[in-house]
Amino acid sequence: MKILYFAWLRERLNRASDDVTPPAEVRTLNDLITWLRANDEALDLAMANPKQFKLSKNARIVPWETEITDADTIAILPPMTGG
Amino acid sequence: MKILYFAWLRERLNRASDDVTPPAEVRTLNDLITWLRANDEALDLAMANPKQFKLSKNARIVPWETEITDADTIAILPPMTGG
Amino acid sequence: MIIISNAPFDPGALLTEFQNNHPEAGAAVTFTGMVRSTPERPITALILECYPDLAQNEIAAIRTAAIARFNLIDAAILHRYGRLVPGEPIMQVMTLAPHRQAAFDGAQYLMDYLKTDAPFWKQEETETGTEWVEAKTADDTARDRWR
Amino acid sequence: MIIISNAPFDPGALLTEFQNNHPEAGAAVTFTGMVRSTPERPITALILECYPDLAQNEIAAIRTAAIARFNLIDAAILHRYGRLVPGEPIMQVMTLAPHRQAAFDGAQYLMDYLKTDAPFWKQEETETGTEWVEAKTADDTARDRWR
Numbered sequence: 001m002k003i004l005y006f007a008w009l010r011e012r013l014n015r016a017s018d019d020v021t022p023p024a025e026v027r028t029l030n031d032l033i034t035w036l037r038a039n040d041e042a043l044d045l046a047m048a049n050p051k052q053f054k055l056s057k058n059a060r061i062v063p064w065e066t067e068i069t070d071a072d073t074i075a076i077l078p079p080m081t082g083g
Numbered sequence: 084m085k086i087l088y089f090a091w092l093r094e095r096l097n098r099a100s101d102d103v104t105p106p107a108e109v110r111t112l113n114d115l116i117t118w119l120r121a122n123d124e125a126l127d128l129a130m131a132n133p134k135q136f137k138l139s140k141n142a143r144i145v146p147w148e149t150e151i152t153d154a155d156t157i158a159i160l161p162p163m164t165g166g
Numbered sequence: 167m168i169i170i171s172n173a174p175f176d177p178g179a180l181l182t183e184f185q186n187n188h189p190e191a192g193a194a195v196t197f198t199g200m201v202r203s204t205p206e207r208p209i210t211a212l213i214l215e216c217y218p219d220l221a222q223n224e225i226a227a228i229r230t231a232a233i234a235r236f237n238l239i240d241a242a243i244l245h246r247y248g249r250l251v252p253g254e255p256i257m258q259v260m261t262l263a264p265h266r267q268a269a270f271d272g273a274q275y276l277m278d279y280l281k282t283d284a285p286f287w288k289q290e291e292t293e294t295g296t297e298w299v300e301a302k303t304a305d306d307t308a309r310d311r312w313r
Numbered sequence: 314m315i316i317i318s319n320a321p322f323d324p325g326a327l328l329t330e331f332q333n334n335h336p337e338a339g340a341a342v343t344f345t346g347m348v349r350s351t352p353e354r355p356i357t358a359l360i361l362e363c364y365p366d367l368a369q370n371e372i373a374a375i376r377t378a379a380i381a382r383f384n385l386i387d388a389a390i391l392h393r394y395g396r397l398v399p400g401e402p403i404m405q406v407m408t409l410a411p412h413r414q415a416a417f418d419g420a421q422y423l424m425d426y427l428k429t430d431a432p433f434w435k436q437e438e439t440e441t442g443t444e445w446v447e448a449k450t451a452d453d454t455a456r457d458r459w460r
Contacts, residue, residue: 007362007434008445052448059366061430075364075432079448082361082392082433083346083404083424090215090287091298135301142219144283158217158285162301165214165245165286166199166257166277177341178329185324185345189399192349194324195342195420197413198332202339204411252336264349267455270421273342277413308414
């Protein structure tokens with residue numbers, strides 16, 4: 001599963017993406033974020049206020065409850081400042 | 084005193100302007116309109132609903148209570164439909 | 167900038183000219199009004215009558231009020247008169263402000279006042295003749311929200 | 314039309330292209346956002362990061378929703394990314410409608426949603442370094458008025 005990081009999250013992690021293989025019990029984005037944070041202190045700290053992040057699956061913003069598979073590309077999106 | 088007519092008022096009167104010399108007791112635009120209507124049946128009819136008209140004095144829209152002199156140019160303006 | 171003219175204009179060229187050289191501006195809003203012809207009400211032209219001296223003065227007053235009220239960096243109004251065919255631009259309002267809400271509000275304010283207080287009168291030309299466009303009370307309502 | 318690009322664009326040329334060939338349209342509203350530098354907060358550039366695939370999809374969804382909600386004849390969005398200097402246009406939104414209120418509302422709706430839901434992130438570059446622009450809660454409030 002591909003994970004993309006953007007903006008200050010990407011800077012704080014010092015990388016733009018990860019390739020991960022979560023265990024079978026990770027079924028939703030909620031599960032994924034919990035699992036990622038448990039395994040990465042920098043990410044855990046950067047996401048201390050998780051509600052400000054939006055998540056996308058295969059280039060569509062989706063709810064945190066969305067189910068995911070190993071073939072998906074997930075992005076963790078800090079609050080957007082376009083326009 | 085010059086009086087200008089516009090749009091459908093100009094068409095109904097069949098002229099774009101008049102040169103008039105109102106009597107001394109005509110001091111305000113209110114007085115002028117009353118005097119003009121008393122002397123012109125077509126204008127009187129066209130202005131049956133007087134509140135819909137705005138009036139200008141020397142190319143500025145002004146209240147009907149405004150005082151006027153013989154040197155002024157007055158325009159009678161049907162409801163505007165620009166923009 | 168205020169232009170009252172019977173000559174055609176290019177909305178895009180006007181916008182480009184207006185926006186230049188204002189590094190403190192973060193937002194520009196442009197409104198363009200065009201001659202409309204629909205299958206239900208096909209017209210061959212729109213004929214606009216105007217009192218140019220009064221239009222110049224009233225539009226200048228409306229522009230000054232809008233700039234003061236919304237702290238605009240600049241505002242421009244162009245309004246045509248004469249005979250215009252469907253699709254042709256009739257008028258354009260442009261506002262420049264630090265942020266977007268002021269630019270939007272300023273442009274709407276200008277439009278609402280121009281509709282009721284700028285001395286232009288529209289006549290629709292169809293296959294069968296011409297007819298004066300009636301003023302809309304909705305336009306008075308739109309203007310009065312700013313009072 | 315949706316364009317996500319790192320190339321400069323000409324706001325006026327874009328408007329001219331957008332407006333053509335719609336005789337049933339009576340009103341066009343254009344919003345242009347520009348890079349702002351002020352004496353109080355002088356910046357040398359604005360650097361925009363973007364997730365292009367997601368931007369394309371989300372902006373398409375926002376555009377479709379705006380067209381349906383306000384009965385727009387057309388809507389177009391262009392958004393740049395990369396390094397932009399003060400005065401340069403960042404983005405432009407254009408709406409085309411039969412009448413002015415729908416064109417204004419559609420443009421404001423698009424802007425409000427783009428601010429909070431389009432995956433762009435701004436960084437201000439000054440003499441002393443770069444700094445991420447913080448998201449404004451005012452932008453969430455502006456978007457939520459449409460709910």
